[in-house]
Amino acid sequence: MANETLEIEPGIHELTDAEARTIFENAARHYLHMSGDEFLRAWKEGRFSENGACADPNVAYVSMLIPLAEPR
Amino acid sequence: MEEFLRPLRRVVSCATPRILNVRGGYHPSEKPHTVLIADGLPAPLAGPGRLRLRLVHHYRIIETADERGPWRVSTGGYFYSLDDPDNREIIAYQWHPEGRSPMQFPHLHLGSGAGCRREDLAAAHCPTGRISVEEFLRFAIVDLHVEPLRPDWADVFDEAQRNFETWRRWP
DSSP: OTTOOEEEETTEEEOOHHHHHHHHHHHHHHHHSSOHHHHHHHHHTTTTEETTEESOHHHHHHHHTHHHHSOO | OHHHHHHHHHHHHTTOOOOEEEESOSSOOSSOEEEEETTSSOEEOOSTTOOEEEEEEEEEEEEOOSTTTTEEEEEEEEEEEEEOTTSOEEEEEEEOTTSSOSOOSOEEEEOGGGTOOOHHHHTOOEEOOOOOHHHHHHHHHHTSOOOOSSTTHHHHHHHHHHHHHHHOSOO
């Protein structure tokens, strides 16, 4: 069934859509003090870039979590 | 997939008991799948430095005709970092070929936790080869004195590194 909590095996867990989104949201708030939606807007608008690169390592990290926020 | 996730879990378990969370997982997809440690917040590591680990890995499942087919796992990017107890990044190995950044080669950053006095070096994207999780965690254990959680960590890393070097498509 879609989005049932799934333990692939001990120590490995497949995230539901809700769990994935929560992780992304919490990471955006923890590292950048903004909501996940605010981060995604700013990211798409290129507001974090300096000369095309991210100056803030926390931005780089949260950007790697963007797939958690996107629908599968 | 099990041949990718299970060894990765073994390697990571040498440094932290936190679980691996997987998003996407088992099917071919244009978008990369993601694996990360627990909730994505820094995982505390044992050892005198009280370092903290962040690890995110993107991968795809690709059809292949080689002997390990019909499917193989291809890395799509990674972010491996160690932070100090005050959450300042010390060092981060990154590869994000699909992001916005023009820095699409594997590289490392020295963060504010490294105490780097040169502004140019602190901002630099230092080129590296592709770094495996086990190479990164071995560095953390051997050079930064992270205490391994398993007595067989070196054997676990050696086996994983052999597999990584056998099956990677580029260095």
